[in-house]
Amino acid sequence: MHEPRYYTQLRNRIFLIIVSTSLIPVIFIAMVTGYMFHTSYKAKIVGYLSELIQKHAQSIDSFLANSVSTVTMITLSNDAKKLQDPDHLSNIISVLQTSHGGVFVDIGFIREDGIQVAYAGPFKLGMAFYGNSEWFREAIKNPYSISDVFLGLRGLPHFVIAVRLEDEDRIWVLRSTIDFAYFTKIVENIKIGETGEAFILSKDGNLQTSLNSPYSKDLLKSIATVVFSDSLGREREGYPIGDIYHTNPKHSYDKPVTLETRKTTYVFKKEDASGRSIIYVAVPLRMNNWALVYRQWDSEVFMDIYKARSIVFSVIVISIFLLTGLGWRLSNRVVERIKQVDREKDAMNDQIIEAGKLAALGELAAGIAHEINNPVAIMVEEAGWIEDCLRDLPDKEMEIYKEIAKSAKQIKTQGARCREITHKLLTFARRSDTLERRVFLNTLLNEIAILCEQRARYAKVKIEKKFDEEIPAVAISPTEMQQVILNLINNAIDAMETQCGGVLTLSTKFINDWVVLEVSDTGPGIPKSILPRIFDPFFTTKPVGKGTGLGLSICYGIIKKAGGNIEVESEVGKGTTFRIWLPPVQPPNSLIVGASPEDLSSIKMRN
Amino acid sequence: MQPQETKYPQRTLKVLIVDDEVAYVDVLRRRMQKRNVIVETANSGSEAIRKLRESSFDIAIIDLKMEDMSGIEVLKIFKKMDPDMPVIMITGHGSEEAAQNGITCGAYDYLMKPCDFETLMEKINKAVLNKRG
Numbered sequence: 001m002h003e004p005r006y007y008t009q010l011r012n013r014i015f016l017i018i019v020s021t022s023l024i025p026v027i028f029i030a031m032v033t034g035y036m037f038h039t040s041y042k043a044k045i046v047g048y049l050s051e052l053i054q055k056h057a058q059s060i061d062s063f064l065a066n067s068v069s070t071v072t073m074i075t076l077s078n079d080a081k082k083l084q085d086p087d088h089l090s091n092i093i094s095v096l097q098t099s100h101g102g103v104f105v106d107i108g109f110i111r112e113d114g115i116q117v118a119y120a121g122p123f124k125l126g127m128a129f130y131g132n133s134e135w136f137r138e139a140i141k142n143p144y145s146i147s148d149v150f151l152g153l154r155g156l157p158h159f160v161i162a163v164r165l166e167d168e169d170r171i172w173v174l175r176s177t178i179d180f181a182y183f184t185k186i187v188e189n190i191k192i193g194e195t196g197e198a199f200i201l202s203k204d205g206n207l208q209t210s211l212n213s214p215y216s217k218d219l220l221k222s223i224a225t226v227v228f229s230d231s232l233g234r235e236r237e238g239y240p241i242g243d244i245y246h247t248n249p250k251h252s253y254d255k256p257v258t259l260e261t262r263k264t265t266y267v268f269k270k271e272d273a274s275g276r277s278i279i280y281v282a283v284p285l286r287m288n289n290w291a292l293v294y295r296q297w298d299s300e301v302f303m304d305i306y307k308a309r310s311i312v313f314s315v316i317v318i319s320i321f322l323l324t325g326l327g328w329r330l331s332n333r334v335v336e337r338i339k340q341v342d343r344e345k346d347a348m349n350d351q352i353i354e355a356g357k358l359a360a361l362g363e364l365a366a367g368i369a370h371e372i373n374n375p376v377a378i379m380v381e382e383a384g385w386i387e388d389c390l391r392d393l394p395d396k397e398m399e400i401y402k403e404i405a406k407s408a409k410q411i412k413t414q415g416a417r418c419r420e421i422t423h424k425l426l427t428f429a430r431r432s433d434t435l436e437r438r439v440f441l442n443t444l445l446n447e448i449a450i451l452c453e454q455r456a457r458y459a460k461v462k463i464e465k466k467f468d469e470e471i472p473a474v475a476i477s478p479t480e481m482q483q484v485i486l487n488l489i490n491n492a493i494d495a496m497e498t499q500c501g502g503v504l505t506l507s508t509k510f511i512n513d514w515v516v517l518e519v520s521d522t523g524p525g526i527p528k529s530i531l532p533r534i535f536d537p538f539f540t541t542k543p544v545g546k547g548t549g550l551g552l553s554i555c556y557g558i559i560k561k562a563g564g565n566i567e568v569e570s571e572v573g574k575g576t577t578f579r580i581w582l583p584p585v586q587p588p589n590s591l592i593v594g595a596s597p598e599d600l601s602s603i604k605m606r607n
Numbered sequence: 608m609q610p611q612e613t614k615y616p617q618r619t620l621k622v623l624i625v626d627d628e629v630a631y632v633d634v635l636r637r638r639m640q641k642r643n644v645i646v647e648t649a650n651s652g653s654e655a656i657r658k659l660r661e662s663s664f665d666i667a668i669i670d671l672k673m674e675d676m677s678g679i680e681v682l683k684i685f686k687k688m689d690p691d692m693p694v695i696m697i698t699g700h701g702s703e704e705a706a707q708n709g710i711t712c713g714a715y716d717y718l719m720k721p722c723d724f725e726t727l728m729e730k731i732n733k734a735v736l737n738k739r740g
Contacts, residue, residue, distance in 0.1 A: 366700070369700075370672075370699050370700045373699035373700075373719075373720045373721060374628050374631060374699045374720060376720075376721045377628075377631055377699065377720040377721035377722070378628065378630045378631045378634060379721075380721045380724075381631065381634040381635060381638065381721075381724060382634050384634075384638060384724045385634055385637055385638055388637075388638055388641050415721055416721075418721070419719075419721050423719065426700070
């Protein structure tokens with residue numbers, strides 16, 4: 001067993017390995033697929049928005065183009081003289097208003113010096129002077145023009161469409177005011193979601209329609225800069241959304257989205273004053289130096305992406321929790337198992353050390369026995385020599401002769417006793433002897449019973465022997481068989497010792513061509529619940545340090561190796577019987593060959 | 608007066624006893640001589656080989672464990688020098704395996720020390736009779 005710290009570190013290491021190997025792929029896959037989904041979906045939404053705004057820009061363009069052509073039509077179908085007549089203009093404006101709804105508010109005819117010579121409309125603007133107005137300077141220069149929104153003389157935001165006319169050797173300008181509310185309605189006709197809103201910006205960043213969302217002049221200016229600065233590399237403010245342009249070169253910032261109208265769409269993200277990200281989609285309008293701008297909250301535009309992202313995120317969080325818990329449990333179990341194996345290994349080591357001790361002891365005993373055998377042999381032979389010499393004496397009736405003869409005999413007897421002891425010691429010391437031999441169980445049992453007698457007496461256990469004298473020999477290592485029998489006898493004595501004695505019965509039988517050896521005790525018995533486990537290695541009922549739990553499993557191994565079987569019968573309160581079945585050395589049939597009639601009769605009796 | 612426990616061959620036996628335990632060899636020699644056996648002794652393997660080279664014996668008794676060489680080695684050399692001479696191994700080690708090993712190497716029989724003298728004499732006689740018979 002190692003220190004507890006070792007197991008803690010081991011568990012932590014296993015835990016880390018499990019968690020990292022299982023989590024890294026999950027996170028990696030989530031990140032990769034999340035990123036791919038994110039970029040492709042973003043590109044799609046941006047594409048969709050761009051197209052929408054393009055279409056809207058086209059309709060605004062066509063509205064303006066229509067308005068211009070309507071005014072142009074008037075200049076073509078009326079000469080300057082007619083147009084100088086306010087009544088005629090009144091007729092025209094009423095026709096326009098009926099045919100175009102409320103688009104055209106008023107109409108005025110202006111001389112090249114900027115004096116409005118005729119006017120028809122709701123305001124009193126007759127003979128007004130426009131010579132200093134910027135829109136007029138533009139109108140004089142161009143065949144037609146659309147002005148930016150301005151307050152003008154009437155003090156209301158509006159813009160005019162002006163068409164140049166050359167007649168009576170003079171230059172005239174026919175202008176009509178577009179209804180600002182109407183135009184704003186057209187522009188705002190693209191509301192998407194909660195926060196989508198469209199507006200028009202002039203080149204210098206002035207609003208041409210109304211804008212409900214909060215804004216600043218600087219913001220509008222910067223948007224205008226993005227749209228109207230030369231696309232050939234002049235630095236623009238703002239930045240494209242995410243990296244979507246990089247994944248698709250067609251949509252790169254340097255080559256902005258172009259649709260069939262060949263117009264450039266600018267898509268970019270800016271933060272407003274409160275820090276909220278807002279997506280801007282801007283398209284220049286063809287008819288003027290205006291840009292249609294659409295704005296919507298980033299969070300609304302990409303709502304689905306953010307939803308998906310939060311789902312992926314929660315899945316990852318859940319799997320992190322699950323895998324962490326799983327890893328923790330698994331690593332704990334693995335370490336518990338390792339601990340158990342280590343404990344078993346330690347027990348095994350103890351057993352090996354014990355075995356080594358016994359082997360050393362055996363070797364020592366063998367050495368001593370050998371050393372004693374020689375002197376004892378000499379003593380016995382010398383006693384024999386004394387007897388030899390005594391035989392030469394003439395008078396054998398002398399008292400001294402008898403005494404010496406008796407003494408010599410005693411020496412020989414005691415020598416034989418020494419021989420018994422040393423031989424037994426040597427037999428028991430040879431633990432490593434696993435060679436199979438013909439073993440007569442009765443003889444072996446007798447020898448072992450003598451060995452155990454002393455212990456049995458102390459434990460108040462009576463040993464009874466019921467031997468079948470005619471059992472054949474079995475093929476097994478005598479040392480191992482001795483170990484098995486000793487183990488069973490010791491267990492039996494241990495069991496009976498706890499209840500102050502009992503009877504230990506050793507019996508041999510010959511049943512169905514098997515030699516059967518039984519070791520029975522009248523001990524407390526083994527409970528049924530643990531009976532199936534008693535041959536398991538390391539299973540012990542003895543207190544810690546008393547038993548290794550290996551005894552019976554070693555017995556089991558030895559008997560199985562010899563081709564036999566060992567079984568147990570036990571009843572609580574009555575006692576336990578271990579029964580060993582071993583095959584005889586020769587099959588009974590071959591025994592009959594050359595057997596004496598006595599033998600045959602005994603075999604018949606058995607069968 | 609002679610001990611009459613065993614029947615001896617007609618001719619006088621000539622035995623070589625090899626054991627480094629001098630006292631044991633000595634007492635065996637005395638007891639055998641008393642029974643009219645001619646005994647030569649050797650206290651080491653090399654001495655035994657020299658003795659066998661000098662003369663021949665009816666039988667040899669060799670201890671398994673000696674200081675200069677093992678009884679088995681001596682046995683092997685003896686079997687080369689005089690294949691017909693029976694050899695009885697004696698051992699104080701109590702290990703029957705080693706003694707049985709001697710038999711596989713050509714020994715006639717083996718005995719464990721301390722052994723009964725009469726048993727030893729019986730085995731000697733049997734071996735010599737076998738050889739002659």
